[in-house]
Amino acid sequence: MSEQKKRDNDTVVLDVEKLRIHYGTPAGDVIAVSDISFQLYQGETLGLVGESGCGKSTTAYGILQLIQHPGYIVHGEIKVDDEDVLGMTEEELRKFRWTKLALIPQGAMNSLNPTMRIKDQIIDVIEAHEGKQKDKEALKERIFELFQTVGLPNRIYNMYPHELSGGMKQRVCIAMGIALNPSVVIADEATSALDVVVQRIVAQTLIKVKDMLGVSLIVIGHDMGLLAQIVDRIAVMYAGKMVEIAPVENVFADPLHPYTQLLIDSIPSIKERKPLKIVEGITHDPRNPPSGCIFRLRCQHAWDHCASVEPQPIQVADKHTVACHLYDEQFEERRANAFAATTNS
């Protein structure tokens, strides 16, 4: 690995510390994101996974300061390129979004304005941040370059959204996301409404964009198989907590957290016929989380210590952390027994 690459890979572009987000309800606060911390490195693609309602999208909206009432950020620290996002004024945030931090929201392709041509929607984004562009030819060239980056033909310049396929619309949204050359792009379920072939094309587009522009990417999704092909690390969330973050090859070859293990086990295989595995039980009431470990009510390895002490992230390898007592040094024997029992069952 070259020195430059190594240095880039170790540069933190997004640093989230102890972020906590609640949604207020008459029956009490729902804890959507619970004191999560993670870093995104320069040029890295991080996959954020977990079941519906685990806080993935809320995390993304929190990072962008787009949490709507009755949601609110209780505490935390968010830094992008060392700039403190939570301390920004509305005007500073407005400039910051798209130029430093861009979001491709869930169902983005349906958020395109049906009454505006594609070119006008992209020009809107550029001019909202850079002011009226006098050189129309240069602006057109710039949009053609964006089209080329995301694999779209120039002929869509004058088209309306309804004239494009779902995959093309999604790539228009990616083009808008990178139009102002942000450091970080968050793609929230960018491929979920597409068929499998188009999903793959859109996923490849995201990676191509990342490689060409050197942006750092967070890809939120459910499809572990698809994420495995495009991300460098995977962050696994459960009920608002970050339970494991690891390089993608570690997650698939040797998942450590019991929840990550169950997630990997539940991926259907086309190579072998096996009963479909599910994560038994249901998530607790998010207004009233269990004491100790957040996963203990569904964990087959839980013991009394898990009910009284909350596990903290333990670094087990480079850029690999897991929050589970089985990886505390003093419980090494218990870990060996737990996983021997699982293997034999």
Ligand code: SF4
């Ligand atoms: Fe299971 Fe205990 Fe680990 Fe939580 S801390 S995942 S309950 S073994």
